[in-house]
Amino acid sequence: MIVALLVSTGAAWEAGALAALNAHPGVVVLKRCVDVEDLLAAASAGRADVAVLAADLSGLDATVVADLHGHGVRVVAVAADPDPATARTGRTGVDAVVGADEVGGLPDVLTGVTTGTSPGVPAEPAGAERPADAPPAGSPGRVVAVWGPAGAPGRTTVAIALAAELARRRLTTVLVDADPHGGAVAQHLGVLDEVSGLLSAARLVAAGTVAERLPEVQRRLSDRLRVVTGLPRPDRWPEVRPGALAAIVAAARSDAQVVLDTGFSLEHDAAADLGGRPQRNGLTVEAVTEADSVVLVGAADPVGLARLARAVTDLRELLDAPDLHLVVNRMRPSLGWREPDVVAMLRGFAPEAEVHFLPDDQVAVDRALVAGRTLLESGESALTRGVAGLVDAMAARRQALNSR
Ligand SMILES: Nc1ncnc2c1ncn2[C@@H]1O[C@H](COP(=O)(O)OP(=O)(O)O)[C@@H](O)[C@H]1O
Ligand SMILES: [Mg+2]
Known part of the structure; x- marks a missing residue:
């Protein structure tokens, strides 16, 4: 099972990427992050295998990619035009670049960049919090x-x-x-x-x-x-x-x-x-x-x-x-x-x-x-x-x- 993080900033390709990843039985999208900081925080939990993000994501640089790698997270960038993007993202050290019109193939790319299967599927879902108003335990519902x-x-x-x-x-x-x-x-x-x-x-x-x-x-x-x-x-x-x-x-x-x-x-x-x-x-x-x-x-x-x-x-x-x-x-x-x-x-x-x-x-x-x-x-x-x-x-x- 490949556990993915998706950085979601409203780009047109995201819906297609999400659909392709969700449709694949070997991939779980753990969280949609809103920016680089959010991504690093999610990656530091150590549960994700790969991050999918826009090649031109604000704040994305070699340090960020190195940090992600440090947490065991591979990086796949999606670019409107992969060729010039490869030059730039290549410098940042991302593991793969995918064209925005090729996001249907993301599951295969993810499989390629992650090494084998991660042992034990993590039990870490999306970062929803426990609601503050959760009623006290002890009154079982029907x-x-x-x-x-x-x-x-x-x-x-x-x-x-x-x-x-x-x-x-x-x-x-x-x-x-x-x-x-x-x-x-x-x-x-x-x-x-x-x-x-x-x-x-x-x-x-x-x-x-x-x-x-x-x-x-x-x-x-x-x-x-x-x-x-x-x-x-x-x-x-x-x-x-x-x-x-x-x-x-x-x-x-x-x-x-x-x-x-x-x-x-x-x-x-x-x-x-x-x-x-x-x-x-x-x-x-x-x-x-x-x-x-x-x-x-x-x-x-x-x-x-x-x-x-x-x-x-x-x-x-x-x-x-x-x-x-x-x-x-x-x-x-x-x-x-x-x-x-x-x-x-x-x-x-x-x-x-x-x-x-x-x-x-x-x-x-x-x-x-x-x-x-x-x-x-x-x-x-x-x-x-x-x-x-x-x-x-x-x-x-x-x-x-x-x-x-
Ligand atoms: N009381 C109702 N009046 C009008 N349309 C209904 C009503 N109940 C269900 N539908 C419609 O019937 C279709 C099937 O309903 P759904 O709840 O998805 O069925 P199921 O879960 O049994 O497969 C949906 O398009 C839904 O909008
Ligand atoms: Mg139903």
Whole structure:
């Protein structure tokens, strides 16, 4: 694994560079630094293998490059015009120069300049600080897993809206993107995902420091809402070892409510068992197993409802008696459905489950998606009111169960 630092000063090539590095399974972008000083500070932590920066970065000289080398950090410069730049950067001692239009090849260049693999992947995420207002430990939060079958029924949309609603109620909330098929929470929320929170957190688990350091890998969206972003690309799921999510959840719930966005399948891969390989769906299974409540999201159409019913059965095969809430998402008049009929049909599969409806609200969803914000941040809507109703119903259910 190559651990990279990127000095980000707003150049046009940076987005492409970041995308190329994030897309490569052998590279982790540890931090985006704002200038040379920031870079040297990050490099002095001794965790990075290589720095990617602009050839004309202000303050970059031979001393800086020597310092970086002293910290074991190779230097790759990106230049608008590599030829004249090579002359200048050559004097500073950088290890490679890449044209601004060649940043797609950065992963290969990084592999070239770093020697072999670094032993033990460092457990050092982006330099986020622990929020000053972090509530005291000792008041464990509840864990809600938002699950749902294939067909994009709206798991991520509901998970984000649920987390935002809990935060609005002044409950500190951590939203964890645990979808083994590739995270989408960061995109939904317009988080330029320089570091995968989930992969960073998984490394903290491996290092045994997740309980203390989880706050460092969370993105802070507001006073009360934090996000652990998901996999930067689907094929990186094996890096989250079995048990890692449970440890992350345990750390997160020590002082916050936890909402988990999950994948679409709980299916057990018997072939993987035989080969001793990890289970891709293990992450989703772990999420629903760790949860106090499961919100099962299905799409309001005939296919969606059939899948929802099937999903109830899958979940029941896995868990004994989960606190289960079925959400029929994108309900709309054009279906011509009566809610009581849908409830009756679903109760046939899950007599104990609560059934909720969320409206199809393209306007609200588009507004939030385009702005890269939560539904709530982009204003009240039928959908935010529906989610508030869901949170009310979940709380009422819990009270009823507790008083029994
Ligand atoms: N209640 C809703 N009204 C309108 N559009 C919705 C609603 N819920 C989800 N969507 C849209 O459906 C698509 C899939 O939603 P998403 O939450 O990403 O699904 P999943 O996580 O299940 O794959 C997205 O484009 C999202 O904006
Ligand atoms: Mg999703």
